[in-house]
Amino acid sequence: MNEHIWQAIVACDPAYDGRVYYGLLTTGIFCKPSCKSKTPNKQNVRIYSSPEEAQRDGLRPCKRCRPDKPIHHSPDVELVEQLTRLIHERYHDSLTLSEMAAHLYISPFYLQKCFTRIMNMSPANYLKAIRVQAAKAMLAETKMSMTSIAHAVGFQNSAYFSSVFQKATGYAPTAYRAMMLEENGGNPRLIRTSDQ
Ligand SMILES: [Zn+2]
CATH class of the missing domain: 3.40.10.10 (DNA Methylphosphotriester Repair Domain)
Structure with a gap:
């Protein structure tokens, strides 16, 4: 899958x-x-x-989510869905607002306004949140260096990564890794064993 x-x-x-x-x-x-x-x-x-x-x-x-009923989406909701999908698939690339907008064939201004109204956060903040989520998994599950993780989730440098991560989670990336390590009895939940 x-x-x-x-x-x-x-x-x-x-x-x-x-x-x-x-x-x-x-x-x-x-x-x-x-x-x-x-x-x-x-x-x-x-x-x-x-x-x-x-x-x-x-x-x-399912009686709860009614997957058999067609979804009647406004074009704006449709647009937001397209953007969240794009971000999930491409968060590791450098994705500026203009690039996202170009992908969806609309103006950056409109994308920003429409996404923020429906999601209560800007596309840039949604992108950051997805990157932080991915970084959390890499910190807990790999031995990759901070620089490698920063790049792997789409940040230009590790200092910026570190500041965004800390703002979002309350922990510096190294502190988060140490905490996860401790929770796992000193063993990283290794999925990947080295930088790739
Ligand atoms: Zn369901």
């Missing part, structure tokens, strides 16, 4: 709603990625590209 889709399911993030559905073979129910129901066991999840496809597999629509 595409890791971005799985992350959206875990975070109840609407970025993929209307494009992707997930079925739970254990319960016979299918949901939108944003469904607030309990996070399913990854190995029981099957991904579908339409409600019809899930129904052909014998699954019933």
